[in-house]
Amino acid sequence: MSHPLFIRLHIRMRELDNAINLTERRQKFLPQQSTIWTRRQQAVCVRRAYKKYGEKKSPNVILDGLNMTVPKGCIYGLLGASGCGKTTLLSCIVGRRRLNAGEIWVLGGKPGSAGSGVPGPRIGYMPQEVALNKEFTIRESLYYFGWINGMSTKQINPKVDFLINFLMLPSADRHVKNLSGGQQRRVSLACALLHEPELLILDEPTVGVDPVLRQSIWDHLVKICKDGSTTVIITTHYIDETRQAHMIGLMRGGRLLAEESPNDLLQKYNSESLEDVFLKLSIIQNRGKRRRSSILHDVTASISVPEIPLQGGTINMAFDANSEISGEFGETIGPPSISKRVSISNERTVQSLDLPPNEEIELTLWDRLTLFNVKHMKALIWKNFLWMWRNVAVMLFVVGLPIFQIILFCLTIGKDPIGLHLAIVNQELSGNNVNCSYVPPYKVLKPCGTPANNSECPFPEYDCVVDMLSCQFLESLAQRNQKLDFYADVEEAKRAVRKGKAWGVIKFSNDFTEALKNRSELGVHAGEEPFLSVLSSSEIGVWLDQSNQQISLLLQRDLIETLKVFMSRIADACGYQTRILDPIKFLKPVYGPTVPNFTDFAAPGVMLTIVHFLAVALTSGAMLIERNEGILERSLVSGVTGIEVLLGHVTCQFLVMMVQTAAVIAVTVLFKLTIEGSLVTASVLIGLTGLCGMCFGFVVSCITDSERNATYLALGSFLPMVMLCAYEKTLNINEIGTISGIIWPIEGMHTVLKAVSYFLPLTLSTESLRSIMARGWAIYQPTVFIGFISTLIWIVFFLSFSIFLIKFKKG
Ligand SMILES: Nc1ncnc2c1ncn2[C@@H]1O[C@H](COP(=O)(O)OP(=O)(O)OP(=O)(O)O)[C@@H](O)[C@H]1O
Numbered sequence: 046m047s048h049p050l051f052i053r054l055h056i057r058m059r060e061l062d063n064a065i066n067l068t069e070r071r072q073k074f075l076p077q078q079s080t081i082w083t084r085r086q087q088a089v090c091v092r093r094a095y096k097k098y099g100e101k102k103s104p105n106v107i108l109d110g111l112n113m114t115v116p117k118g119c120i121y122g123l124l125g126a127s128g129c130g131k132t133t134l135l136s137c138i139v140g141r142r143r144l145n146a147g148e149i150w151v152l153g154g155k156p157g158s159a160g161s162g163v164p165g166p167r168i169g170y171m172p173q174e175v176a177l178n179k180e181f182t183i184r185e186s187l188y189y190f191g192w193i194n195g196m197s198t199k200q201i202n203p204k205v206d207f208l209i210n211f212l213m214l215p216s217a218d219r220h221v222k223n224l225s226g227g228q229q230r231r232v233s234l235a236c237a238l239l240h241e242p243e244l245l246i247l248d249e250p251t252v253g254v255d256p257v258l259r260q261s262i263w264d265h266l267v268k269i270c271k272d273g274s275t276t277v278i279i280t281t282h283y284i285d286e287t288r289q290a291h292m293i294g295l296m297r298g299g300r301l302l303a304e305e306s307p308n309d310l311l312q313k314y315n316s317e318s319l320e321d322v323f324l325k326l327s328i329i330q331n332r333g334k335r336r337r338s339s340i341l342h343d344v345t346a347s348i349s350v351p352e353i354p355l356q357g358g359t360i361n362m363a364f365d366a367n368s369e370i371s372g373e374f375g376e377t378i379g380p381p382s383i384s385k386r387v388s389i390s391n392e393r394t395v396q397s398l399d400l401p402p403n404e405e406i407e408l409t410l411w412d413r414l415t416l417f418n419v420k421h422m423k424a425l426i427w428k429n430f431l432w433m434w435r436n437v438a439v440m441l442f443v444v445g446l447p448i449f450q451i452i453l454f455c456l457t458i459g460k461d462p463i464g465l466h467l468a469i470v471n472q473e474l475s476g477n478n479v480n481c482s483y484v485p486p487y488k489v490l491k492p493c494g495t496p497a498n499n500s501e502c503p504f505p506e507y508d509c510v511v512d513m514l515s516c517q518f519l520e521s522l523a524q525r526n527q528k529l530d531f532y533a534d535v536e537e538a539k540r541a542v543r544k545g546k547a548w549g550v551i552k553f554s555n556d557f558t559e560a561l562k563n564r565s566e567l568g569v570h571a572g573e574e575p576f577l578s579v580l581s582s583s584e585i586g587v588w589l590d591q592s593n594q595q596i597s598l599l600l601q602r603d604l605i606e607t608l609k610v611f612m613s614r615i616a617d618a619c620g621y622q623t624r625i626l627d628p629i630k631f632l633k634p635v636y637g638p639t640v641p642n643f644t645d646f647a648a649p650g651v652m653l654t655i656v657h658f659l660a661v662a663l664t665s666g667a668m669l670i671e672r673n674e675g676i677l678e679r680s681l682v683s684g685v686t687g688i689e690v691l692l693g694h695v696t697c698q699f700l701v702m703m704v705q706t707a708a709v710i711a712v713t714v715l716f717k718l719t720i721e722g723s724l725v726t727a728s729v730l731i732g733l734t735g736l737c738g739m740c741f742g743f744v745v746s747c748i749t750d751s752e753r754n755a756t757y758l759a760l761g762s763f764l765p766m767v768m769l770c771a772y773e774k775t776l777n778i779n780e781i782g783t784i785s786g787i788i789w790p791i792e793g794m795h796t797v798l799k800a801v802s803y804f805l806p807l808t809l810s811t812e813s814l815r816s817i818m819a820r821g822w823a824i825y826q827p828t829v830f831i832g833f834i835s836t837l838i839w840i841v842f843f844l845s846f847s848i849f850l851i852k853f854k855k856g
Contacts (some may be wrong), residue, residue, distance in 0.1 A: 087117065088118075089152075090149070091114075091149050095144060096134075111300050113134070119292055120279065122290035123279065123280045126297065127282075131294050138278070141681060152168075162680055164682045166684055170212055171233050179220070211265065233250075236679075251286065272697045284319045295323050302330055310322045389692070415690055417688060417692055421689045428693070430697055451709055458644060460642075466529075466546060466548060470533070472553060479531075481586060487509065487614045487615060487617070488619075491506045522607045534548075535550060548590050548597070552587075554583075645819060652713070654766075659705070660739045661739070661759045664738070665745040666742060668742065668746035706735065719819055723823065726817050726824050726829070727817045729811060737806055737810075741806070744847045754771075816829050
């Protein structure tokens with residue numbers, strides 16, 4: 046402790062220790078009117094700020110009891126090495142991050158508190174990243190930030206010209222993406238300067254700016270601070286340019302090593318450059334010569350510090366009498382503008398000060414209840430539409446993709462497979478009748494003149510033909526559009542199946558026709574001795590490749606249907622009642638077509654799934670782009686609220702959703718899918734499902750940090766939801782209901798998963814849409830309106846959750 050200043054401090058500390066008894070000391074730590082008074086006087090006042098990132102076990106402490114005082118009307122240069130926490134501190138000041146401990150006062154209020162105006166237009170914030178929509182022009186960027194800061198277009202226009210000239214920017218109609226990095230940063234600076242805020246916070250505004258322009262930016266800052274109405278906090282890596290600042294704060298190790306005017310620092314450290322000062326202070330810090338601020342305050346309170354002369358007057362800085370000293374080392378911590386000696390024993394003087402008028406803006410009940418600011422909404426909606434317009438290809442893709450997918454679905458899914466190869470072994474064939482080239486008719490006209498037919502044959506009579514029944518059967522089978530390949534024996538046919546050349550083997554015995562005839566004549570006696578062989582010979586043997594369940598089920602269905610047709614033709618030809626063969630009669634269906642098709646069944650689920658998940662992708666993508674490019678952060682600092690951002694996106698994307706829904710319905714009509722119910726009801730439900738997807742997209746974008754994670758989350762939720770939401774349960778009075786899904790009937794689902802599927806967003810809406818389309822049910826049917834209610838509940842849930850995340854997921 047060889048430095049004379051340290052020795053002085055030491056002696057003074059001892060004196061004070063004797064002079065102040067314990068009670069007085071305790072009193073000092075109680076909240077005092079003077080403390081609040083002082084804090085409100087500053088443009089920014091940070092006290093004992095503590096901020097960490099990471100987990101409790103291994104926290105990354107960024108601010109470690111930092112104190113900072115920025116008097117009104119001053120230019121404050123915040124210096125520190127890369128990664129020391131400058132940006133973190135600034136984002137806490139603008140109310141975008143929360144401290145873990147400590148206090149921040151900005152322009153007389155606490156950031157984020159109701160009526161403080163912070164975040165809001167009182168602040169102009171230029172973040173480190175460009176934070177501009179790259180597709181916008183310079184003018185459009187300025188319009189957006191001007192509008193959200195409460196300016197009218199009339200007020201903005203002249204400013205645009207001024208800023209373009211002043212910052213040496215190219216034409217206002219140039220797109221930001223076509224500007225150089227340095228030019229983009231200047232546009233970003235222009236957006237912060239535009240509305241002439243009370244407090245300008247500029248995070249490295251002069252990076253990539255040529256020295257002449259850098260000087261003119263500094264000149265401008267000095268000019269706007271001259272009358273004391275504007276305060277500037279600026280971070281920069283060019284330490285020497287901060288010589289023009291009124292005060293600089295040197296940040297290291299989570300604290301300010303010093304907070305002084307540049308000249309004072311140079312003098313006190315007997316240095317030529319600020320870099321040198323920083324170096325010396327860092328060495329002192331490394332040597333562990335720390336002083337706790339609270340003790341040091343007692344000492345420094347009585348130190349007289351010269352006033353800093355400013356152009357146009359002195360800085361309006363009040364001394365905080367409650368031991369909050371900015372700066373780690375005693376010799377640098379006295380607030381510079383105190384022109385009189387202030388001692389802690391001088392309590393009466395401080396206490397007698399009246400609190401200044403509260404700077405917080407009084408909020409009426411209406412202000413508190415209003416969900417959004419009309420000007421903000423106008424600007425946000427304009428910005429979102431402009432973004433869509435500038436990204437027309439993306440938007441066409443977004444609208445076109447569901448249409449394309451539904452067309453693909455209609456063309457590819459649900460139709461019966463045809464042209465399936467079957468290996469036929471027909472032992473009945475003989476002589477010239479190769480591969481059933483001759484198929485006898487089922488009946489022949491009796492010749493005229495026979496006892497049964499009179500000479501003119503006015504009432505022709507027929508004889509039924511019971512010959513080559515195997516070929517008659519195969520002819521019916523071929524009419525179902527399957528391909529029949531003939532093989533000499535069963536082994537060869539099976540080999541063809543094993544080689545994947547056929548889906549199954551069908552075998553007829555050499556006396557198939559005779560045996561079938563006998564079987565029908567013998568009736569119930571066909572299974573008795575000595576006719577046992579009749580049964581086996583009249584059977585059609587079938588070996589199927591069952592590796593593909595869908596195809597084997599279809600072939601089984603085709604064989605049964607062929608048998609029915611074949612039997613009824615014989616019965617018809619021979620004059621039997623065909624009904625005796627088939628005791629089941631399928632009458633006109635209550636709902637749906639006579640021949641049900643998978644396309645009709647799956648379409649509602651597929652449509653909703655596509656619309657829902659595209660909306661998730663679109664919204665989360667748009668939000669993440671906005672967030673990761675810093676535009677969201679910047680808008681929020683300008684006073685736009687999370688709710689307004691969400692509503693802005695909801696409004697614009699809902700319009701996209703409407704176009705999408707109309708297109709999806711048009712495709713459905715075009716492909717003649719069954720739509721028994723109201724198109725309007727179906728459209729509203731599809732639109733709401735899209736909205737629900739959008740809101741889920743908001744949640745995804747709030748939870749995740751990158752597009753990649755958002756994609757994982759969206760995909761991760763997509764597949765289980767498609768499996769589980771494939772749920773249909775008719776809510777009729779008896780609760781018997783049909784249960785089926787998009788992919789698989791729910792009866793096959795695990796009991797627990799059945800219950801889970803109830804609570805997923807697409808389950809009840811799919812059932813609702815299916816009921817509208819296939820059953821023609823109206824909105825008042827429970828199944829239909831429950832689908833609507835479920836979707837609305839999910840929308841409210843996702844929206845509230847994302848608002849909650851936006852509000853509370855800070856820092
Ligand atoms: N969201 C975050 N989560 C975890 N760590 C973070 C986060 N943001 C910043 N950090 C860490 O906090 C430290 C301070 O970062 P900050 O951006 O505040 O530094 P800085 O002084 O502004 O640096 P630079 O001058 O390079 O911009 C860095 O080590 C950074 O990695």
